[in-house]
Amino acid sequence: MISNVLLYITAVLLVITYLYAVIAGNPVYSALSMGAAFFLTSFLFVLLGAPFLAAVQVIIYVGAMLVMFLFIIMMFDLNKTSTGTVRYKPSTIFSYFLIMVVLLIAFFMAKGVLKMPEGFTIVGFGSAENIGFNLMRYYLLPFELASFILLVGVFGAITFIKKRDKE
């Protein structure tokens, strides 16, 4: 019961923080609001019984990505833009709401169909042991493939930032 109440509070806060991240005129406010949203997402994982994912969410998204965003914003000195809210075109807002409505209808129509897959156990599902076991066993190939993607990220960065010898 308590966790249900917490879930709804978190959900509402999540929508507010992400919405502000999109409409905030000042990019620093936008990034900080996104940071708050990351924390709330991690709290969502805690409520779902996945402490490992919650920790990873904070370490990677808040610890690495958000700090990088802030660094880049400060490097470009985008701070001088307006402090109000961004004005979007009516067509953008319309298409956004269209997608939202379609998804909401889909979810409400399908309420009875959504069910736990067969052989699914809740106990220990999101634990670090379980994730580690699955990642290193059944998901070994995707795991290694992801490491190749990181390697390509390095190649891509080299492509654009490599210094040339000036003749």
Next chain:
Amino acid sequence: MHFDLNYSAILPQIIIGVTLFISATIDAFSSARKWPVGIITLFGIGAGISSAVYLWGSNIVSFSQMVSLDEFSLLLFITVMIAGFITVLVSLKYVDDMEPDGGHFYLLLLSSLLGMMFLVSATNLIVIVLGLELMSLSIYPLVGFTRDRQISLEGAMKYLILGAIATAFLLYGIALIYSVLGTTNLYTIARILSTAQHMTGNLVMMAGVAFILIGFSFKVALVPFHAWTPDAYQGAPAPITGFMAAAVKAASFGAIIKVVIIVLQSFHVPVAEALWWLSAVTMFTGNIIAVMQKNVKRMLAYSSIAHAGYVVVGLVSGTAFGMSSAVFYLLSYTFTITGSFAIITYLEKNDGTGSELSDFSGLAKEHPILSLIMAVFMLSLAGIPPTAGFMAKLYVFSAAIKSGYIGLAIFGILTSVISLYYYLRIVYAMYFEESEGRTDTPVPAGIAAGVFIALWGVIQLGILPSDIMNFAMQSIQSLIH
């Protein structure tokens, strides 16, 4: 889930991956001229093609049902590796001219090949996403490889942002399907769907399928998800444009065909209806806008959009023959488009100009053989016998007619007639217009070799298509069993 590691199931991928590391090592210790890295890459891709030919007929599912090595994945391996081989051949001189110390060109090309190979051999939606990302993330920097050109960076940026949105759609679709079925394994999904009849009425499932189709449509540039294509294709270095049109398209279509055959049998009616419209709009828009282009790279970009529409005609029919004809179309288009862009690579100057229609004027006087081959490629793209493009269109349209989609086939034929106009304009410029004084450089050996391989493919598939079509049929059969 059964746990097993059978390394022969990813043998071609291992060869390409090892080549990547060998090339990277040689790149680090070689001088500013990087053609030796290209030669090593050529050998690696050659070894990859040989291994795929050697493994033909095997059927291995391994790594906890993450990848399968069957004739379907092997045929698409060969297709993308041929595109990679010709691209590397063509780029040997080009890379050294454009960018000193540009060995990462070959490394990115290899890693994108690796991504494509996992994309077409995946039997799990997670591996499909990772393969797609590995492929795309390697292509974005390649589009911006000539970073002194404004247009190149612009194309790379647009491709990056729209590609990220496409991946978001794909992931969201996969998440929706996972929320309904609780699995990402293609075979398990197929098994659940075949027993549960009510699934077509499940809107979450429908939304998931639609999102996955949208994500793929971005990658293969179907109208209305094509907006990035002209800019990315025009901005990219000419060999990479050919590679994108051939290999990226072939690999993405490979994944679509696989998902449609294995998973979406029970969704056939709505999916075929969606594909019908996508195909018709794509063929029409691509060909009409291509007529108005003055730049040959941009023209061929719109033409590649139109060709994606023709491949979808094969998918709409939904039969084994239709799917095989789509695979055949991909192979024939690979040969034709990489060959055409090899010739454009020769004409492209260091500052990125040289691909306007006027740059082709009078080419026949100075390079009679090259012009003749270019004319053959253009006829193949338009679908004139005895070239590969004709047979490919013949198979695709006859598959559509056999399945009762006569209107779509007639529409496709009409749009090919429109396309004849702009392909023949290039031929006209080469043979009947006066040259405006061209600095005459000899054709580099790599480009000549690449052009001749492509020409061989176009003629072979045009005159003796039945062998290759049999291979395509086998490959589709290996998915259906």
